[in-house]
Amino acid sequence: MAVVVGMASAPGFAQQQTPPATPLVQPVPAVAPVQVVPPPTLSADQAAQLGKLLADAGFAHGLRHDGTATPRAGSNEAVARAALDYARAVHSGRLDTSDFQKDWGLRPAAYDPLPAFADAVKRDRIAAWFRSLPPPYAGYDGLQKGLEIYRKIEANGGWTALPAGPDMTVGASGPRVAALRKRLAVEDSDVVATGTKFDAELKDAVVRAQRRYGLNPTGLVSTGTLGALNVPAGDRVRQIMANMERWRWLPAELPAKRIQVNIAAAVLTVFEGDAPIASMKAVTGRPGNETPMLQSRIHSIVLNPPWNVPAGIAAKELFPKGAAYLARNNYKIIGTGAGRRIQQQPGPKSALGLYKFDFDNPYAVYLHDTPAQAKFASFDRLDSHGCVRLEKPGPLAQLLLRNDPAWQPEAIQEALGKGKTLRVQLQEQDKVQVYLLYWTAFASANGQMNFRSDPYGWDKTLAAKIERRSAITAVAAR
Incomplete structure (x- = not known):
């Protein structure tokens, strides 16, 4: 971090008795006036x-x-x-x-x-x-089309929150099922809005809703599904407003070759020719350790990377566990006293796995492999300290290096097998733009709106800032 230091007065300056050679008050040099261009005259x-x-x-x-x-x-x-x-x-x-x-x-x-x-x-x-x-x-x-639809829904009174109660699935009946039908029909014209029985057709409608909200499509209405259905229509309008604003922050033309990470959905997508060619699950930052929105360019891949543990993580999570824990998990303490730090050595236990994808940014975040694979099976994958863990880092590395004759798949595997840390610079034409984005509302090809949760609370904050x-x-x- 750059430190700006203010100039200090020279010691004893106020006590000098010799009059200054130049006047204390200097004439201010003339400054050219700022040219304010008036708007054109309209008829x-x-x-x-x-x-x-x-x-x-x-x-x-x-x-x-x-x-x-x-x-x-x-x-x-x-x-x-x-x-x-x-x-x-x-x-x-x-x-x-x-x-x-x-x-x-x-x-x-x-x-x-x-x-x-x-x-x-x-x-x-x-x-x-x-x-x-x-x-x-x-x-x-x-x-924009979705905004018009949800504004009409809001203007018509939105929807009534579904009451809490036991999980609902096929075979259930009663007033809560009737309320569920009415609620689903607001967003899904294929749902029969009347009736008190939870039948197979209603289960299909629940599955469609769960997919729209990024939930596990089980057809079982439990706490998570109720929570998504009970978000007020006005909040959905503001969610769309916030996502439209984020689109306005993007360049007028996105590079045809790029990598995008949707932080909120924890998904990475690779684009070539401006079309998606690969996608994988990711794990992004948990609330409190948010993955930042940014744009950069991947310039290199580190094979068998060590993990230089950030000072805050080391102090809160690792040093308290003691020297024996650190040794068992291949951590090394570097330095002494207040300046000591922790580095985890490369190997099967390394938190960064076998691959690290580097790009310049002020947040010290990157894409990386992980030995902890269980989280990829979850629908809620916001669990990192801010970096982005990848489900399939090996195929991504091969894709980025495929034009380099020195780094074909066999060479990559050989280097990984040796266990030594090695930075592979991407060829200039293979350096790829990377966008870490926060999309919580988007329309599918048929115009159906999809929503994700707002885990960081950024939608409400942004919508309020837009209006203010x-x-x-x-x-x-x-």
């Missing part, structure tokens, strides 16, 4: 057109939860300013730099909408410019 028709477009656009793109249309700005210049503010928000995010949390490391690129807006006004193509502003991704479009920032900018634009 009366253009101002009216923009006013109509702006009336509902912020609401449609999840920049506010309240459906009340924002008052139209009065003057020509005020309409132009409102259009520029909307353009910044819907193209690169509503949040200000000061609104980002430390672990929200994915930040939008700087964007100035004025040049394109001025050109659109000059050529009288304002509507086309307006349509070009949102992120050009099907994922964003799906969320929108309110601030609305006041400033008046």
